[in-house]
Amino acid sequence: MADAKFVEKVDEEPGLPGKEANLDPTPEYMPRYPGSGRLKDKVAIITGADSGIGRAVAILFAREGAKVAISYLSEDEDAKKTARLVEDEGSEALLFAGDLGHKDLCERIVAETVAKWGRLDVLVNDAGEQHPDKNITDITPEQLQRTFQTNIFAQFYMVQAARPHLKKGAAIINTTSVTMYKGSPGLLDYSATKGAITAFTRSLSGNLVEDGIRVNAVAPGPIWTPLNPAGGSPPEKMEHFGESVPMGRPGQPNEVAPAYLFLACADSSYMTGQVLHPNGGSVVNG
Template identity: 65%
Template sequence: MSAETEQTLPPQTQDRQPGRETEMNPKPDFEPRYPGSGRMRGKVALITGGDSGIGRAIAVLFAREGADIAIVYLDENQDARETKRLVESEGSACIIIPGDIGDAAFARRAVEQTLAAFGRIDTLINNAAEQHPQHEIADITPDQLERTFRTNIFGLFFTTQAALPHLGRGSTIINTTSVTAYRGSPDLLDYSATKGAIVAFTRSLAKKLADQGIRVNGVAPGPIWTPLIPSTFPAEKVAKFGADTPLKRPGQPNEVASCFLFLACEDSSYMTGSVLHPNGGDPTES
């Protein structure tokens, strides 16, 4: 980072959402930082938004720890194929399932395809999301509001509803919320609202499923370098992304994926209804 300009990244944008990891400069760091120890051996993880960014880092880390992976994504086919290759290079099996989780019928099909391939689901990662900044609340159209809630909240509900009958004692659900749920974001009103709803959903579902032995937790990342960033913000904002955190930089996906692994495995066996905060030191109320 340049001390004079607070620049953390090269200025860049992408002209459509979802963004493509193949077009980012520099590429996000997704590689696990340590050898696997079998913490997910014999498990199956279904990851929405698993083609790139945080989802890719989770998929590769879980694979290194022994899990087979089902990746759900919208239409980023090149990124998804690369993540599949990376998972398989760790010695695990992987299927990729394109489609819109905001469609309840597709969410059911994604779960059915996972079961057909692997026979079980042990961990559900609800990670897919979209965001569309607007300076004024009046500029948030009904269509944008519907899209944001349909992906971020409806899709999470639909996927959870479809997967839940196939989860057993010891299974885990982990939902990706955001630092914006805690500190707010004046230009991401609808997105922040969905992420706050995810916190409430996580805590409520955790209480609902505790008697069944299914743990439900969340992760609230701060500014993480993923395809969502250059596909959302103008180049000048991307260039200073993460500079306003105490650590003065954006986080990398592999700095977040370890939170998901902790919550998915027995290391966190006495945690449910909790949220972890990999956010570069941004103060929040947890």
């Protein structure tokens, strides 16, 4: 089927999504502990898994026994490295390049994953983009639509495609943000999408709870990934990125990934509609 009003990638920050290989220092993505089989024989789809938080989640899930489908926009080098790291953990990986704003792509990712491995147990909606603007009048219609298309429409598309394959015990984990709770004067459209994601998470959890499918979210604070250095934050802010949180530093992807593992496995069997907050100590409501 044709996509409805698909908006092409905007060129305001041509460095996005950014290459993790170019970051100095390199983000810490390797798991810190041995696996314990918490996702043994499970199959997971992780969007935005070529780098950053998504890469760390993919490797951790693989270490815990899951096969992992990796969705990403265009950073082939990063994505291939993530796939190698998954395989180094003794697991298997599938790679899917393309824009999740295309509903057809979301359907293909799910269909080919299920065709390859016969099931789908965990969906992690992590892909996202952000474009800083000091004034609301600087946000173009194309940027506004583009940010919503990537950050929230794609989550709807992925869940719609995955839903027929999710059985009792399955888990959906969405990535929201601390900006949903604290706001961000320079990320108006991005923060608005993160508010939508939290509402989507809470609403979807109630929609699926009777079928035994849990839906939760993670709201990271400032994490050292390619998103901000590649244009997601103004250059003048990068020198002190993350210093404003109580811990005084940005977090590392492998400090966030365990939150996704907890929500994906049976350890969180009595949790749905909830949000976890790996954010360096910022106290937020909810």
